[in-house]
Amino acid sequence: MPSNYPGFKHGADREAVSAARVKALESLLIEKGIITGNTVDSVLGHFETKMGPFNGAKLVARAWVDPDFKQLLLADCNAACEQMDFPAGMSGAEGEHMRIAENTPEVHNVIVCTLCSCYPWPTLGLPPYWFKDPTFRARVAREPRVVLSEFGVELDDSVEIRVWDTSAQIRWWVLPMRPAGTENMSEAELAALLTPEAMMGVAQVSV
Amino acid sequence: MNGPHDMGGMHNMGPIPIEADEPVFHSEWEAKVFAMSFATFGNYFPVDETRHASERMPPAQYLSASYYERWLYALELLITEHQLVTQAEIEERMAQLAQDR
Numbered sequence: 001m002p003s004n005y006p007g008f009k010h011g012a013d014r015e016a017v018s019a020a021r022v023k024a025l026e027s028l029l030i031e032k033g034i035i036t037g038n039t040v041d042s043v044l045g046h047f048e049t050k051m052g053p054f055n056g057a058k059l060v061a062r063a064w065v066d067p068d069f070k071q072l073l074l075a076d077c078n079a080a081c082e083q084m085d086f087p088a089g090m091s092g093a094e095g096e097h098m099r100i101a102e103n104t105p106e107v108h109n110v111i112v113c114t115l116c117s118c119y120p121w122p123t124l125g126l127p128p129y130w131f132k133d134p135t136f137r138a139r140v141a142r143e144p145r146v147v148l149s150e151f152g153v154e155l156d157d158s159v160e161i162r163v164w165d166t167s168a169q170i171r172w173w174v175l176p177m178r179p180a181g182t183e184n185m186s187e188a189e190l191a192a193l194l195t196p197e198a199m200m201g202v203a204q205v206s207v
Numbered sequence: 208m209n210g211p212h213d214m215g216g217m218h219n220m221g222p223i224p225i226e227a228d229e230p231v232f233h234s235e236w237e238a239k240v241f242a243m244s245f246a247t248f249g250n251y252f253p254v255d256e257t258r259h260a261s262e263r264m265p266p267a268q269y270l271s272a273s274y275y276e277r278w279l280y281a282l283e284l285l286i287t288e289h290q291l292v293t294q295a296e297i298e299e300r301m302a303q304l305a306q307d308r
Contacts, residue, residue, distance in 0.1 A: 010271070015234065018275075019235070019236040021279060022240050022279065023236075024304055025282065025283065025297065026243060028297065028300055029286070034247065039242060040242040040243070043246060044242060094254070114213065114216075115212050115214070118258075128229055129274065130224055130226070133224055133274070134214055135223045136223045137214040138216060139220055141215035142217075150223060168254075168255055
């Protein structure tokens with residue numbers, strides 16, 4: 001195991017140095033007309049309102065109530081997106097080739113980008129910090145059952161775990177199992193049960 | 208390329224830092240570096256070049272940098288290589304902003 005001895009530390013001004021560099025870059029890029037004073041707000045707004053896990057939740061909820069749609073979602077995620085009332089650009093940045101892996105009683109799927117942070121932005125938005133952390137990237141590939149247990153997902157030994165390396169070529173995400181006791185729920189109520197974690201495979205959906 | 212970014216299966220990484228109620232960005236500069244990257248890739252260079260740029264960090268720096276420190280490195284590398292901004296302009300602007308403070 002690595003030692004905890006604190007002999008090496010980044011400087012205390014680490015954050016301030018990055019903040020100062022970013023401030024300089026922002027001011028230069030605005031001055032040269034490459035971005036505008038509104039760019040930061042408009043990009044962040046895009047992820048708050050247009051691209052986020054609310055889209056993935058709608059797709060999964062529809063797949064739970066409509067078997068034909070589920071087949072389409074599994075066969076061609078991007079075509080399924082086109083059937084939804086989603087904003088334009090769903091097949092744009094980071095969403096060109098999305099695929100979804102279906103959880104069943106026998107198989108549990110989990111996604112990781114071992115090389116960096118590829119993630120299906122259009123259906124799940126921006127990934128959490130832990131997804132981009134070296135610890136997750138390294139460990140879920142070697143010991144997925146232990147990692148899932150750290151997230152609170154305890155799987156029977158008989159359940160096969162499939163780890164999907166989501167990449168620049170294919171951006172994977174997970175179709176969770178519909179929980180029992182949701183038979184009378186509407187599509188919107190079902191969508192409200194879904195979390196990004198469930199659609200990454202590090203949580204089960206609960207009622 | 209078998210670089211430091213190829214982390215799948217690496218040993219001795221320790222516990223995963225899972226945060227409760229995590230914000231989308233931990234600081235304003237992280238949000239800004241993401242937004243500036245998003246606004247430039249696609250228009251001035253392809254998104255894949257951004258990832259490759261972070262993989263071009265010297266290995267020891269790559270491993271000790273935070274996620275958005277790598278993005279910042281990649282953004283600077285690409286905007287200078289694609290001649291949108293020069294390194295001298297960046298250093299000059301930083302000095303100027305530090306003085307104005």
